[in-house]
Amino acid sequence: MNNVRPIEHAAFSDPRMIRTDAAVGDYRIGSIDRSLIDAFESIDRKALRQYRLARLRDQLRQHDYAGMLLADPLNIRYATDTNNLGLWVMHSPSRYVFVATEGPVVLFEFTSSKHNSEGIETIDEIRPAIPWIYFLAGPRVEEKADAWAKEIADLVRTHGGGNMRLAVDRCDPWGSDRLRREGIQLFDAQPLTEQARLIKGPEEIAQHRVSMDVCDLGVARMHEALEPGITESQLWSVFHQTNIAHGGEWAESRLLCSGYRTNPWFQDASNRVIEAGDVVAFDTDMVGPGGYLSDISRSFICPGKAPSAQQRDLLGFAADQIAHNVSLLKAGMSFREFAERCWPVPERYVHNRYMMMLHGCGLVDEYPSIAYAVDFDAWGYDGMLQENMVVSVESYIGEKGAKEGVKLEEQVLITANGAVPLSRSPLLDLD
DSSP: OTTOOGGGOGGGGOGGGBOOOOOOOOOOTTOOOHHHHHHHHTSOHHHHHHHHHHHHHHHHHHHTOSEEEEOSHHHHHHHHOOOSSTTHHHHSOOOEEEEETTSOEEEEEOGGGGGGGTTOTTOOEEEEOOOOSHHHHGGGHHHHHHHHHHHHHHHHHHHSTTOOEEEESOOOHHHHHHHHHTTOEEEEOHHHHHHHHHSOOHHHHHHHHHHHHHHHHHHHHHHHHOOTTOBHHHHHHHHHHHHHHTTOOEESOOOEEEGGGGSSSOOOOOSOBOOTTOEEEEEOOEEOGGGOEEOOEEEEEOTTSOOOHHHHHHHHHHHHHHHHHHHHOOTTOBHHHHHHHSOOOOHHHHTTOOSOSEEEESSSEEEEEEOOGGGHHHHOOOOBOOTTOEEEEEEEEOOTTOSOOEEEEEEEEEETTEEEEOOOSOSBOOO
């Protein structure tokens, strides 16, 4: 396999994988494709919210919990369809939600901004949050934590029917100590929320498609903007601007690099000036409109110099890996079977292999994460691929110590008939 020439790579024969038209229109600051915004606004958010809340409550009933207390902003988003102060609350936990198994959804919100979460039919009550992080509570942390715990315990007693078992996703030790003093039994909520988020409803699939359409537009605009002399950060800003202009929210990373910075992988965009003939590799990690993840990777060759035979090999091997592994995906396949049947990575690329072969997608990266067969005993776990899961299939091809590497990734919906790619961005671009 190591001697395969570029023309023999299976992926090169698939027309979907090779760009033929780079026309993407005007990508000036602020320009938008109104059809994408209209598509987002047409999604039935009431149906989306009802589906997600029902999924959470089904998990609560399966585990015989009185309810769950969620402080992770992504879990709050899934449970309530609210997003207040975005990234700030990810490092400053100060809003939370109580979801009773048989009872109300009570959102604890900043008093000054509770209007941002009003009018959502699945939220029964909005109360003032009692934040007890030091930034907001200062030397009154213990006092605030006591008040917080008493209010949560009262909700469990009122709506639990005598059941004092509460699932919690994120709680500092002194908070958990106080809940236990109130007689609350604590359990991990994260397995429940991950399992709830695993299977996407119709409106969630529509959300993924809208987000991916925005992502594809951003990728196309980057391709059009790429020329010798542009910096990595400048090029990344074209993608980020496209997402924000269409109602998207953030990127989980800034993984865009070029030339020698593409090997090893996981290097953020810098002020490096991209040169003609450089590999330019990126991972979108894009949280788009509605908060849904569009996670694909592509690798371009900067115009002005033809791809080398080595670059074509790197691209070809990565595309072969993606094409083969996507073709395997089907509902009912176990994680271990997928790992064992996956594309065999040539020995010289094994050292720098990507950390996993596949991961789930939803609001962000989600369960599952499937290990390579060689890593399965060390950290892998088994499970089952199911219909209406959304996953991203990963590939990184680059020799240890080599000049360049290539990153590709495809996001797909698992259906009864196999995997359907959500992106229309060609996997290979050799213009």
